[in-house]
Amino acid sequence: MSAAxxxxxxxxxxxxxxxxxxxxxxxxxxxxxxxxxxxxxxxRDWNIDPxxxxxxxxxxxxxxxxxxxxxxxxxxxIAALVAESDVTLESGSPDVLAxxxxxxxxxxxxxxxLVRVRIxxxxxxxxxxxxxxxxxxxxxxxxxxxLGGWPDRAPTRAFGDQSLRMASLxxxxxxxxxxxxxxxxxxxxxxxxxxxxSVATALENALQFSDLEGVVRRRVGAGxxxxxxxxxxxxxxxxxxxVGRLSTAQGWSNLLAWFDEAGVDGAEMLRDPxxxxxxxxxxxxxxxxxxxxxxxxxxARTKADLYVEAQRRNIAVCPxxxxxxxxxxxxLAARDFFVRGGNRRLVGAPYxxxxxxxxxxxxxxxxP
Amino acid sequence: xxxxxxxxLRVLDFTWVGAGPIGxxxxxxxxxxxxxxxxxxxxxxxxxxxxxxxxxxxxERSGYFADRNAGKRSVALDMSHPRAREVVxxxxxxxxxxxxxxxxxxxxxxxxGYEDLITVRPDLIYLAMPMQGESGPHATFSGFGxxxxxxxxxxxxxxxxxxxxxxxxxxxxxxxxxPMHAVVAILAAVLHRDATGDGxxxxxxxxxxxLNVIGPAIEMADIGRTPHRSGxxxxxxxxxxxxxxxxxxxxxxxxxxxxxxxxxFTAICDLPALRAPDYAHLAGRKAHEDEIxxxxxAWTAERDADELAAALVAARIAASPVRTADxxxxxxxxxxxxxxxxWLDHPVMGTSVYTAPTPRLTRTPGSLAGPAPxxxxxxxxxLREIGGLDPDEILDLRAAGVLT
Numbered sequence: 001m002s003a004a005x006x007x008x009x010x011x012x013x014x015x016x017x018x019x020x021x022x023x024x025x026x027x028x029x030x031x032x033x034x035x036x037x038x039x040x041x042x043x044r045d046w047n048i049d050p051x052x053x054x055x056x057x058x059x060x061x062x063x064x065x066x067x068x069x070x071x072x073x074x075x076x077x078i079a080a081l082v083a084e085s086d087v088t089l090e091s092g093s094p095d096v097l098a099x100x101x102x103x104x105x106x107x108x109x110x111x112x113x114l115v116r117v118r119i120x121x122x123x124x125x126x127x128x129x130x131x132x133x134x135x136x137x138x139x140x141x142x143x144x145x146x147l148g149g150w151p152d153r154a155p156t157r158a159f160g161d162q163s164l165r166m167a168s169l170x171x172x173x174x175x176x177x178x179x180x181x182x183x184x185x186x187x188x189x190x191x192x193x194x195x196x197x198s199v200a201t202a203l204e205n206a207l208q209f210s211d212l213e214g215v216v217r218r219r220v221g222a223g224x225x226x227x228x229x230x231x232x233x234x235x236x237x238x239x240x241x242x243v244g245r246l247s248t249a250q251g252w253s254n255l256l257a258w259f260d261e262a263g264v265d266g267a268e269m270l271r272d273p274x275x276x277x278x279x280x281x282x283x284x285x286x287x288x289x290x291x292x293x294x295x296x297x298x299x300a301r302t303k304a305d306l307y308v309e310a311q312r313r314n315i316a317v318c319p320x321x322x323x324x325x326x327x328x329x330x331x332l333a334a335r336d337f338f339v340r341g342g343n344r345r346l347v348g349a350p351y352x353x354x355x356x357x358x359x360x361x362x363x364x365x366x367x368p
Numbered sequence: 369x370x371x372x373x374x375x376x377l378r379v380l381d382f383t384w385v386g387a388g389p390i391g392x393x394x395x396x397x398x399x400x401x402x403x404x405x406x407x408x409x410x411x412x413x414x415x416x417x418x419x420x421x422x423x424x425x426x427x428e429r430s431g432y433f434a435d436r437n438a439g440k441r442s443v444a445l446d447m448s449h450p451r452a453r454e455v456v457x458x459x460x461x462x463x464x465x466x467x468x469x470x471x472x473x474x475x476x477x478x479x480x481g482y483e484d485l486i487t488v489r490p491d492l493i494y495l496a497m498p499m500q501g502e503s504g505p506h507a508t509f510s511g512f513g514x515x516x517x518x519x520x521x522x523x524x525x526x527x528x529x530x531x532x533x534x535x536x537x538x539x540x541x542x543x544x545x546x547p548m549h550a551v552v553a554i555l556a557a558v559l560h561r562d563a564t565g566d567g568x569x570x571x572x573x574x575x576x577x578x579l580n581v582i583g584p585a586i587e588m589a590d591i592g593r594t595p596h597r598s599g600x601x602x603x604x605x606x607x608x609x610x611x612x613x614x615x616x617x618x619x620x621x622x623x624x625x626x627x628x629x630x631x632x633f634t635a636i637c638d639l640p641a642l643r644a645p646d647y648a649h650l651a652g653r654k655a656h657e658d659e660i661x662x663x664x665x666a667w668t669a670e671r672d673a674d675e676l677a678a679a680l681v682a683a684r685i686a687a688s689p690v691r692t693a694d695x696x697x698x699x700x701x702x703x704x705x706x707x708x709x710x711w712l713d714h715p716v717m718g719t720s721v722y723t724a725p726t727p728r729l730t731r732t733p734g735s736l737a738g739p740a741p742x743x744x745x746x747x748x749x750x751l752r753e754i755g756g757l758d759p760d761e762i763l764d765l766r767a768a769g770v771l772t
Contacts, residue, residue, distance in 0.1 A: 002564070004556035020581075028556045044626065045684070050604050053593070054584040123706060132625075132686040136600055136608060140621035141688040142703075143696050145610065148526065148537035154610035155619055155690050157600050158536040159525035165581045169548035174727030176555035177373040177398050181732050183562060185370050189731035196701070197708045201723050204538040205419060206693040207709060208431030211721040212419040216694045218617065222523075222534050223514055231523075231532055238532060240518035311509045318515035320533060322524050323589035326579065331506040337576055345590045347583035350576060351553040355568035356560050 003029020004356035008179065011035055011085040012062065013078070013100055015046035016161060017195055018091025018119045019058035020168035021175065025089075026061030027349065027358045032089075034062045035081055035100070038069045043099055045132040046092040047164060057347070061360030067100065075101035079108045086182070087175055091119035091167075094129040114188040115178040117171050123194035133195065138163040142199025147206060149219040156219070166198040227281040227290030228252055231320060234298035238320040239306050241294065244281060252276075254315045264297045372399025373732050377558065378754070380459055381405065381440065382468035382475070384412040386513045386542030387574060388497060389436040391550040392467055396439035397725040397734035403459065403750055404437060404741065407446040408772050411743060412437075421717035427743050428716040434740035435722050438712065443751070444744025447478060449770045456480050458755035461488040464561075465554060467495045471510070472502040482569045491567035493557045497550055501573030513539030520578040525585060527597045541578040549577040606653040610690060611665045613673035619690040620673045622664075622680065626650075632683040637667055697721065714739035747771050 008030040012022040026032040042048065049055070065081065068074045078100050082088060088109075090096035096118070097109050109116070118124050121133035122141075136157050139145040144163070149156030174191035182188055200207075206217040222231045229244030243251035259267035270293065274280045281287070298306060303319035310317035319325060326332060327345060338345040339360075349358035377400040381392045384406065396402040406412050414433035421429045443459075445452050457480075460466060466485055468475055475481045475496070482494045496502060499511040500519075517523045517535050527534035553570045561567055579586060585595050600609045605625045613620050624630050627649055634642050641663045646652030653660060668676060673689035680687035691701045699705050710724045717739070725734025751757045757765075765771050 002560070004560040024552055028552075044628075045686075049602075051584070051588075053588050053591070057584045057587055122702075126702070126706065128702065131681050132684055133688070134605075134608075134623035134625065134686045136610070136621045136623050137686040137688045140610070140619075140690040141701055143691045143693055143701070144538075145621060146690050146692045148534070150527075150531070150534055153528070154600065154612070156527060156534060156610070158540060159522060159595070159597065160582045160585060162536075162540070162581065166544045166548075169544060169552070170727045173394065173548055173551050173555065174729060176552065176559065177732070178729055180373045180555070180559060180562070181370060181729075183559070187370055187731060189729055192728040192730070193726070194706070194708075197703065197706065197726050198544070200696065200703055200708055201726055202538065202540060202543045203693060204543060205417075205432040205435070207697060207721050207723070208435055209419040210693040210697055212421050212431045212717075215419065216692050218692065219537050222527075222532065223537070231518075231535075233532070238518075238524075240515055240523065242512060242514060307509075311506075314510070316510060316512065316515060318511060318518050320518045320524050321521045323521050323585045323594050326521050326586055327590055331500060331504045332576075335501055335504040335573070335576075337579075344587065347579055347586050348576065350549045350580040351570055351572040353553060353557060353568055353570050355566055356556065 002356060003359065004353060005030035008087065009085045010087045010089060011081045012089040014089070014091030014093070014096050014119070015048050016058060017047060017121075017164040017167045018089045018117070018171055020165050021117070021119075021172040022062055022089050023058055023060060023360075024168070024172045024350070025175070027360050029356065029359070032062040033081060033085070034059055034064045035078060036064055036066050037100060038067065041069065043093060047134055047161070049161065060346075071101055078102050079106065082108050082114070085114070087115040087117060087179065089117050089119070089171065089175070091171075094118075094120045094124045112188060113182060113186055115175060115182055115191065116188070117175045117178075117191040117193070119167050119171050119193040119195065121195045123197070124192050135161040135163045138195040138199050142196045143203050143206065144199045147203065147217060147219055150221050151219060163195050163199045166202060167193050167195040170198050225282070225287060226278060227275070227286040228255070230287070232291060232294050232298060234295075234301055234303050234306055236302045237322065239298065239303050240318045240320055242316040244278065251315050254313045258313055258315070259293070259297060262297060264293060266293050370731050373729070374398045374400040377401070377465065378463045379403065379465040379467060380456070380463040382466070382470065383497070384469065385414055386539060387546035387550065388467060388469040390543060391547035391554075392440065393436055393438060394547070394551050394725070394734070395554070397736060398732070402440040403463075403746070403754070404440045404442050405445050405447070405456070406442065406743060407444050408743060409446050409448070415743070421720060423716055425716045431717070431720050434714060434717060434720060437740040438722050439737040440741055441746035441750055442741035442743055443747045444771055445747075446770055446772050449768070451765065451768060451770045453478055453480060455751065455755065455765065455770065457488050458757065459750070460485045460492065462754045463489065463492065464558070465493045465495070467497070467550075469497045472498050472507050486567070491561060491565060493554060493561060493567045493570070495550060495554055495570040495572065497546065497572040497574060499573070500575045502571055513542040516541050516574055516578060520575055520582070521585060522578065522582055525582065525595060525597050528599045529597055533597055541574060545581045546572070546574045546577050549580070601657065604650070606650060606657050607660050607664060609661055611661075611668040613668050613671055613676065613689070615673070618673050620668055620676055621688050621690060623686040625686065629683075629685050633680070633685055636679055636683060637664070639663055639667055710736060712736060712739040715742065744771070
């Protein structure tokens with residue numbers, strides 16, 4: 001079998017905001033060369049998580065070329081890498097090539113058929129283009145942070161530098177669009193990705209709520225809450241239950257039937273007609289009463305058991321999985337999702353293409 | 369002028385609700401012709417989901433639906449009708465890509481699975497994006513965007529250690545990771561088809577796709593280093609948090625990423641409590657993170673978020689007020705003037721806001737060709753021009769209740 005991006009030559013230079021795009025290209029068969037600056041020359045504003053597991057994950061499948069410390073030699077090395085590439089993935093600063101030693105306007109970077117993908121916190125133009133930002137700050141500036149967290153505490157970030165992953169995803173999309181144009185017309189171009197703008201695409205319906213109804217969405221804790229919808233404790237953690245307004249009435253009655261079969265104390269009160277009213281179910285008393293009943297019922301049941309049995313009964317209950325739960329998932333195991341890397345289990349493909357399957361070469365490193 | 373990257377590409381789109389329609393919207397923005405299939409009897413559920421513009425047309429007022437479906441054409445087709453199949457096959461024969469996000473087996477039940485469709489279009493690119501993939505013991509389990517956040521591990525990892533997990537506040541996987549992975553996969557398949565003439569089948573498990581954006585957490589757990597939720601803190605910097613500022617529910621995000629910037633930071637905030645020699649180095653600040661955050665919060669609470677952010681940024685310290693949607697639409701964060709959102713005129717809703725194309729391509733920029741389509745607005749034209757049906761056939765199908 002061939003690879004979808006076979007023959008595509010990519011050079012990646014920069015920080016974690018572009019790294020995931022390089023990983024995606026490598027998995028699709030492009031030859032991705034990561035040009036690494038000597039540590040002492042890495043700009044302080046670049047966002048690089050020093051954890052080796054993070055770096056290994058983001059850069060798996062790429063070749064790596066260390067750039068020289070000496071300025072002239074480094075400029076020559078980067079020029080050579082760009083000259084032999086179809087696509088650059090530049091991230092972390094408005095003009096990464098200039099940062100690493102290839103001045104703006106250099107004919108190598110201005111090559112007519114070169115696709116330059118440029119990822120930076122605030123875009124490559126404008127007053128703020130050179131300002132520093134981190135995942136937390138971009139999440140704040142793009143409006144995403146305002147939606148996460150408990151109402152009685154500060155807004156809370158999504159785990160795992162998601163603003164940087166979002167920027168990489170848009171960069172990967174933009175780069176492939178530009179590659180198609182290049183193959184059809186011979187013309188390269190720039191693809192510009194602002195981390196802040198990428199974040200602002202993840203606001204669900206918050207922009208529309210403000211625009212159409214004048215409602216400003218803010219953090220509401222663990223999502224929409226009513227008796228029957230929310231996060232509840234069980235024997236080994238938490239489950240997410242969704243038998244309230246956003247689900248079906250059938251889910252609620254199926255859950256009551258399950259309570260009856262299990263002989264759950266106090267569950268009979270939920271059969272009172274007032275419990276069919278979602279407004280009543282949103283009241284604090286109703287939420288607290290339901291929580292008592294459900295958590296009593298769930299205290300002796302694991303999240304995995306609750307999940308499987310609830311599905312059998314057509315009730316939307318789902319485990320709040322931890323990373324360990326996912327590693328132990330019978331479903332993911334049956335699908336051979338995890339990939340063996342020595343004695344480690346590595347995260348598998350984000351998608352499965354029948355004719356051009358995902359594959360990451362191992363190990364990272366070594367000049368092509 | 370250079371043609372749009374996806375000019376001439378036709379997409380037959382059965383996706384609905386969350387992830388799928390955002391992905392196919394991007395394809396439309398960059399030149400693809402996207403034909404959305406739904407019906408009055410079984411409309412995209414987002415058509416009934418808030419927020420709404422005023423008016424009496426219940427299926428045509430949702431801003432949530434509109435934003436995700438701009439620039440598409442709409443065909444009303446009742447898939448539960450036995451004759452819907454012949455219409456789909458006529459359209460599929462003229463399509464390059466078919467996308468769907470149903471539970472496994474749904475398209476097959478209609479005899480319109482991948483194997484059926486390639487009988488009329490052998491080089492078709494076919495994307496199925498069910499919640500947990502098309503195989504495996506949980507493949508047919510039902511789920512929603514909110515349940516996926518819990519299932520994938522992200523919910524567990526967001527929030528504070530002293531409370532139950534809080535999640536991301538949105539159905540985040542629906543909005544970026546899953547649609548963008550889907551688009552990357554489709555574009556890769558399109559490039560492969562350009563080169564070889566061969567189509568293929570793509571399976572995107574929304575669970576597996578989402579696991580890829582939190583991959584390091586899974587791989588850390590595998591070597592016994594499971595990460596735990598820690599609010600806004602990160603291991604390699606401190607302080608790194610969100611602090612109250614003057615005003616009602618106003619906040620500032622501040623990341624002090626190294627010792628040098630800590631020194632610059634203490635010069636600005638000038639709090640004796642923060643001048644302890646221990647705090648000059650990351651290890652000392654991590655050891656006293658609670659105290660530092662408390663002192664800082666008391667200090668920031670007396671200040672204006674924008675003024676403080678400007679002062680910190682001038683000292684090369686990353687900071688930003690926590691922007692809310694209304695501020696962003698007022699261009700406080702600069703997104704409107706940067707062109708990141710646009711207002712489009714819709715025949716029922718009037719003018720409302722849409723997310724503009726991201727990323728920005730300098731030679732072949734994306735564009736929103738129009739607002740979201742009215743349900744079935746393009747049925748006759750699409751069946752005639754693309755399906756090759758004559759007016760009598762269309763009348764007959766309509767009389768039979770297929771086109772509704």
